[in-house]
Amino acid sequence: MNESSTPFKRHLRDFWIAFRRNKLGLLGGFLVLTAIILALFAPLLTPYQPTEVIRDEKGRGLTFAPPSVHGPLGTDDAGRDVWTQLIYGARISLTVGFMAGFIAMFVGSLFGILAGYFGGRVDNLLMRITDVLLVIPDLPLMLVLVATVRQMELNISPLVVLTAVIGLLYWTSTARLIRSQVLTIKERQFVDRARAIGAGHMHIIRKHILPQIMPLIVANTVLVLSIAILIESGLAFLGLGDPTKPSWGTMLNFAFDRSAITNGAWWFYLPPGLAIVWVSLGCVLLGNVLEEMLNPRLTGHHLEDGQSMIAVSGKRSE
Amino acid sequence: MSAELILEVRNLYKHFPMRQSLLNMFRRRRQEVVRAVDGVSFEIKKGEVLALVGESGCGKTTIARTLIGLEKATGGEILFKGQGVGGDDDTSISLKKLRQRAQVVFQDPYESLNPRATIYDIVSEPLVVHDLIKDDQDRHERVKRALEEAGLRPADDYLLRYPHELSGGQRQRVVIAGAMVLDPELLLADEPVSMLDVSIRAEILNLLNALRRSRGVSILFITHDLGTVGYFADRLAVMYLGRIVEVGPTAEVLKNPQHPYTKALLSVVPAANPKQRRKMVILSGETPNPINLPSGCRFHPRCPVAMEACRATDPSLVELGKGHQAACLLAK
Amino acid sequence: MTDALRPGSGQALLSARHLTTEFHLADKTVARALEDVSFDVLPGQTVGLVGESGCGKTTTLMSVMRLLPSNGRITAGNVYFNGNDLLALSERDMRAHRWKDMAIIFQGAMNALNPVLRIGDQIREAILLHDLMDRAAADRRVDELLELVGIPRGRRDQYPHQYSGGMRQRAMIAMALACSPDLLFADEPTTALDVMIQAQVLELLKEIQKKLGLAIVLVTHDLGVVAEMCDTVVVMYGGKVAEYGSAELVYNQPQHPYTQRLLESFPDLNRPPDSANRDLATIPGTPPRLNALPPGCRFSPRCHMSMDVCAQVTPGKVNVSTGSGVLHQVACHLLNEQEINK
Numbered sequence: 001m002n003e004s005s006t007p008f009k010r011h012l013r014d015f016w017i018a019f020r021r022n023k024l025g026l027l028g029g030f031l032v033l034t035a036i037i038l039a040l041f042a043p044l045l046t047p048y049q050p051t052e053v054i055r056d057e058k059g060r061g062l063t064f065a066p067p068s069v070h071g072p073l074g075t076d077d078a079g080r081d082v083w084t085q086l087i088y089g090a091r092i093s094l095t096v097g098f099m100a101g102f103i104a105m106f107v108g109s110l111f112g113i114l115a116g117y118f119g120g121r122v123d124n125l126l127m128r129i130t131d132v133l134l135v136i137p138d139l140p141l142m143l144v145l146v147a148t149v150r151q152m153e154l155n156i157s158p159l160v161v162l163t164a165v166i167g168l169l170y171w172t173s174t175a176r177l178i179r180s181q182v183l184t185i186k187e188r189q190f191v192d193r194a195r196a197i198g199a200g201h202m203h204i205i206r207k208h209i210l211p212q213i214m215p216l217i218v219a220n221t222v223l224v225l226s227i228a229i230l231i232e233s234g235l236a237f238l239g240l241g242d243p244t245k246p247s248w249g250t251m252l253n254f255a256f257d258r259s260a261i262t263n264g265a266w267w268f269y270l271p272p273g274l275a276i277v278w279v280s281l282g283c284v285l286l287g288n289v290l291e292e293m294l295n296p297r298l299t300g301h302h303l304e305d306g307q308s309m310i311a312v313s314g315k316r317s318e
Numbered sequence: 319m320s321a322e323l324i325l326e327v328r329n330l331y332k333h334f335p336m337r338q339s340l341l342n343m344f345r346r347r348r349q350e351v352v353r354a355v356d357g358v359s360f361e362i363k364k365g366e367v368l369a370l371v372g373e374s375g376c377g378k379t380t381i382a383r384t385l386i387g388l389e390k391a392t393g394g395e396i397l398f399k400g401q402g403v404g405g406d407d408d409t410s411i412s413l414k415k416l417r418q419r420a421q422v423v424f425q426d427p428y429e430s431l432n433p434r435a436t437i438y439d440i441v442s443e444p445l446v447v448h449d450l451i452k453d454d455q456d457r458h459e460r461v462k463r464a465l466e467e468a469g470l471r472p473a474d475d476y477l478l479r480y481p482h483e484l485s486g487g488q489r490q491r492v493v494i495a496g497a498m499v500l501d502p503e504l505l506l507a508d509e510p511v512s513m514l515d516v517s518i519r520a521e522i523l524n525l526l527n528a529l530r531r532s533r534g535v536s537i538l539f540i541t542h543d544l545g546t547v548g549y550f551a552d553r554l555a556v557m558y559l560g561r562i563v564e565v566g567p568t569a570e571v572l573k574n575p576q577h578p579y580t581k582a583l584l585s586v587v588p589a590a591n592p593k594q595r596r597k598m599v600i601l602s603g604e605t606p607n608p609i610n611l612p613s614g615c616r617f618h619p620r621c622p623v624a625m626e627a628c629r630a631t632d633p634s635l636v637e638l639g640k641g642h643q644a645a646c647l648l649a650k
Numbered sequence: 651m652t653d654a655l656r657p658g659s660g661q662a663l664l665s666a667r668h669l670t671t672e673f674h675l676a677d678k679t680v681a682r683a684l685e686d687v688s689f690d691v692l693p694g695q696t697v698g699l700v701g702e703s704g705c706g707k708t709t710t711l712m713s714v715m716r717l718l719p720s721n722g723r724i725t726a727g728n729v730y731f732n733g734n735d736l737l738a739l740s741e742r743d744m745r746a747h748r749w750k751d752m753a754i755i756f757q758g759a760m761n762a763l764n765p766v767l768r769i770g771d772q773i774r775e776a777i778l779l780h781d782l783m784d785r786a787a788a789d790r791r792v793d794e795l796l797e798l799v800g801i802p803r804g805r806r807d808q809y810p811h812q813y814s815g816g817m818r819q820r821a822m823i824a825m826a827l828a829c830s831p832d833l834l835f836a837d838e839p840t841t842a843l844d845v846m847i848q849a850q851v852l853e854l855l856k857e858i859q860k861k862l863g864l865a866i867v868l869v870t871h872d873l874g875v876v877a878e879m880c881d882t883v884v885v886m887y888g889g890k891v892a893e894y895g896s897a898e899l900v901y902n903q904p905q906h907p908y909t910q911r912l913l914e915s916f917p918d919l920n921r922p923p924d925s926a927n928r929d930l931a932t933i934p935g936t937p938p939r940l941n942a943l944p945p946g947c948r949f950s951p952r953c954h955m956s957m958d959v960c961a962q963v964t965p966g967k968v969n970v971s972t973g974s975g976v977l978h979q980v981a982c983h984l985l986n987e988q989e990i991n992k
Contacts, residue, residue, distance in 0.1 A: 188429060189430040190429065190430050190431055190432040190433075192388060192424070192430070193422065193430045193431075193493075194432075196387075196422040197417060197421070197443060197444045197447055197496075198418055198447050198448060203446075207439075207443070208435075211434040211435070212432075212433075212434060
């Protein structure tokens, strides 16, 4: 109970102390953080440009060179450096994934909070929209949407289209989760107390509902990020990415198109695949651990007595 | 004690519709309702403590929730200092204004505080909501004064703490500080001590008593515990199945109960002395649900002295002198 | 009667002697939840354990039943049941004692009942688990038990959620009586119930006690319930016995300042206050944390009669001489002083 520290700092410190003990959480954080660092410092980590063709002494393009010939990850069919493409691709994959994830989270939280808090007709309307989105198969829908937007020749970058489509389709599970949480919080007595004091809806949502579900939102965002990155990779693999700014999915698409697999050029298709696994695994680990730590229902209660009582009665009935 | 009325409740009804099955809707069955509050009238004078006593399900909590607008009344009138609440005419006050002058203390101090808010946030919240004190320094002072008045001294030690760091008694003091920070004229205390240990219970009762004396606040004290009533309430109203069955000055009702339900309730309160074990009038069964009410007097199926007439006649409150009223055919 | 207090007396059904229980907490400190707790339960008698939350009432119960959570350990003392030391038994033998010889009913009747099983079936399971009898016999036993606790036969096949709080507590009592124990522990059996339902349940316990000759140990913070039910009272504070004796003496001539204050803070209908000064007595401060106990008498920091010696020396138990030889023991230096001064 340090007098000088603010409550927020105290929270943060307690959180960090608890988080540090969790090995899986640390691993997840490490995976995500390394990917972000590689993406941020890409120009410092390679002498080449992603589109630059590597040439041998005779000036010919060094195609399909294995890592033993050209380090660290060899070259692709056009003689471009795979390592350079990988770390520059991280920028695209992570940007699209993160942006889409945040959009999904924002829309999902907004829908969930409004539906859960106001209930009745608002709830019905918002949840029916959610249901419709849930039952339409998302992959075909996204293909159609992306293709249509592209057809309209609006001069929007394909990456923006991709981000928007993923973000605006993947908020449904979040909305349901947040809604159910808000429904239980709404019934708690401190919300009644706020109403009895004379507080308005905005005040109650901001001061009483949001702080309770914020941890859930944070944990869920991290989980949605991994989904967004996977979806982006899938769509890019199907050729819906931006060929001039290749992400990991686009790299896989190239590798597949140019028969890297039949050529045995594993260094061309394995690194982007592993990178996708790396980041999404990191997100899932981190998200699960955060959820476990931050979910108010899963953390300890002040009534330790009551808990041990329940444990005891449980033991008895065995 | 001046005779100024703070709160008048006239013929208050609150019925909750039951969820109806599709089949019954199709059959054109009448929708069933839970008659939680079924025609209740009372008033509270300035500085007075009125205790509303009854078993769970008798409607006492619903009354408090309806008074503060957490539930919408099905019928009847609520007058705050002679003014209606939420009406359009000039004589009525808005719900928000009412919520500034009347405050609630809930039963469960573990549940009624936001676990993620600091004590300062909680106690200052009414001031923020009603936009009363703009200056941060002033607000700080006001919050500290409320906390110290509620017995949390020195207040600085509590401002930045969270509810889970406090004991049950301290939390209830925080709730009371938050309720008193606006200097309300009416406090609706819904079982404020029933979750607390004996000695802490006494402290909270003493605190409410002190606030009543120093601030002249009127209190509607809702409880199922008749033991605490004698120490605290000026008047006592006993509820059964959505109605007040007996009301009067506390000492008078405790000494000379007229309604058989009041008598039974009084007889089962254990005395803190093994020498005073008495014959208890134990009513069989439990309070019936307020959906299918018995005909006539709603207490007659459990009443030890029911007569034939009780099946047919629904008695209303009869004045027995000195403000003592009972709703029983036998009361004279 | 008094002889029952002397250790090793033959007639007590249950005797706890110098029971000391410790908990190892997550922050690596040790909480001494019980220290030197001794009391006797005679056959057919009702003993009340009273005190504020955290004083060790429930821990006493759990120690005697050997149902402590995994971080709790009994470090000293004995518990005799009909002369056998329960703490010396293997877990298997202990399990045979539980339910057959001593059963327990908990406060949260809803938590202790399985929500997806019919009440009748749950009681039958409890019987079949502990008793060697066939299903038909067990079924007959269920009917007997339900009648004993006043549950109409027609409600046998209902689920817990169809029961009210009072009915659930009756079902719990029926389950506890399934194997005809000699001793029933009741942990806050009426705390969550309305006064009228509380009266019904207490009346039921009294009736059953009379019919079956059962001994009851009642754990509660409600002084009224104890006064209503108990022959003997154990007042606990900070894991120790503060006062122990016949209910009449403890209530009418309380010797320990804690007992006195506790009784004065209880709002009693039958002691109507004078309207001039309506304040109830209170006990300042909070009960000690069990991993940071004060030296000397544990109540001394809150005691209005505290002396210098109280903060230094732990008071021993003193028999209050009442002449009649009725049980009354107090752990307070004030009494030692008086004894010496006499």
